[in-house]
Amino acid sequence: MANKNLKKGNPLALLPLGVFLLLFIGTGIITKDFYKMPVIVAFTISAAVALLMNREENMEKKVEVFCKGAGETNVILMIVILILAGAFGQVAKEIGGVESTVNLGLSFLPQNLLIVGVFFIACLISLSMGTSMGTIVALAPIAVGISENTGIPVALALGAVVGGGMFGDNLSMISDSTIAAVRTQGCEMADKFKMNFFIVLLPAIITMVLLWVLTPSEQTQISGAHPYEIVKVLPYIGVLIAALSGMNVMLVLAGGIIFSGAIGVVYGNFGVYGLFQAMATGMRNLQDLSVTIIIIGGTVELIKYNGGIDYLLNLITSKMKTKKGAELGIAALVSLVNLSTANNTISILMAGPLAKDISQKYDIDPRRTASLLDIFACCCQGIVPYGAQLLVAAGVASITPIEIMKYLYYPVLTGVFGIISIYLGFPKLKKFKNKSQKNLA
Incomplete structure (x- = not known):
């Protein structure tokens, strides 16, 4: 049975x-303790709610939709990267790599510039x-080690770490989100x-200044050998080096x-x-997160199927x-879709075609539309507490994503400066003519 709510959307979805x-x-x-409700349990309950909705469809069809989202290419790719990253992190940790890397940094970097x-x-x-994701999993253990050694x-x-990860x-x-933005807008x-x-x-420069100023100087004074x-x-x-080589x-x-x-x-x-054994341990450490990502993928697909995303688009x-x-609308559009999907690439792919129609109607340069899509998708992805980035970072340190949110200077500043760029019309562009004549003024 076709879903009747797909055109106008359904807010209940x-x-x-x-x-x-x-x-x-x-x-x-309420409890002043964000450990009380495990993320995986909260999302499992929300997935159950999604499956119980839309009584016009039978349960078999809804389960099929859920499985389609859970097995989506980006979801599986993310899990494979997590598994490999978990194995690498544990093996490197067991040979003493984290301790040596932290001590190397403590020995040579000015202590107030570590972060x-x-x-x-x-x-x-x-x-x-x-x-x-790869950046966060690789660097988060080192960041935790620096914290443990400095206070x-x-x-x-x-x-x-999360801010730097969202920068790239x-x-x-070669980022999926960049590729999605460019392909949907034709630039x-x-x-x-x-x-x-x-x-x-x-925003990146201001973030570095903030990290320097706000790192407590008394907590970076370390005595003894490293x-x-x-x-x-x-x-x-x-x-x-391999990462820098592309x-x-x-x-x-x-x-x-x-x-x-x-x-x-x-x-x-x-x-x-x-x-x-070390590889297996690292993989097991991320199995809860992997299952959570699968559940999120399936739940988002049900929300989409039931008309939730279409409602946001029309709104x-x-x-x-x-x-x-219209530019502010494109920014809000991809932001709301990202908040609903917790995946910046998927949100760009979903919002991109409509954003292209909007840009053509209001004569917005395709390069600008692609830029706005990617900036605001990554801004939201970097701050949602149920996004994979914050879940991974928090999991490494056994804290909650909420605790990290107040230090997410770069993603927040990116969103702020994105809005400022819309109001100022910055940067100025030469007229978009064709693929060989599109340069910034």
Whole structure:
């Protein structure tokens, strides 16, 4: 049976998302303890609500829709990356890589610039790999180690990692979100990069200043020696170099596992079977998160099927009157879809075709539309407490995503400067003619 609510949309289809927010955030506020309601349980309940809705469909059909979303390509790819990242992180940790890397940083970096350095490195890695997830999983253990050795709040350190991860997710030419934005709007990646870069450069600089100023100086004064073995830092350096070369993230992580495993075997940290055990441990550490992502994918697909996303699309487009209003509408459109899907690439793919229609109607440059889609999708993705980025970062340190949110300077500033750029009409563009004549003024 075709869904009758797809054209105008159905606001009730968003109920599962509301149930999740009520259970997870509401319980935390009421009890003053965000550990009371596990994320996986909250989303399982919201998934059950989604399955019970739309009584016009039989349960078999709704389960089929759920499974389609749960097995969507981006969902499975994210889980594979998580599994590889978990294995690499655990193997590198068991050979002493985290301790050596942290001590190396403590030995050479000015102590009041440690977190600034973490943010900057995260920007480089994510820009090269095109994935915030791979960046966060690789750097979060190091950020936690720095926190444990300095007394810097672990949520602040992880906020720097998440912010740096979203920087590259938004800008990288091999990022899924960049590719989705460019393909849906019909412009060149290089032009979209230039558009985004001029908008997000200042937020990145301000973020580094804030991290420097707000890192408590009394908590960065460390006494004593900080011994490290450079050979055990090499896996992280290798991953960084491979990432900067633009290598596929899965190949980067697989190489990191092999490299760190070989060092562990040679230096006697474990035998071959010990290496396999370490890999298994790392994979198991992320199994709850992997299951949560699967449940989120299925729930979002049901919300979409029941008309929730279409309702958001129609709500936004009905308010547009001017060109500037249309640009704000595109920003709001992709933001609301991202808040509903907790996936920036999917939100761009869903909002992109409608955004293109809007840009043609109001004569908005395709490069600008692509830029707005990516900026606001990544801004929202970097701050939603139920997004994979914050869930992963929080899971590494065994804290809640809510604790990290107050330190997410870069994603928030990106959204603010994105809005400012709309009102100022910045950056100025030469007229869009064709693929060979699209340069920033």
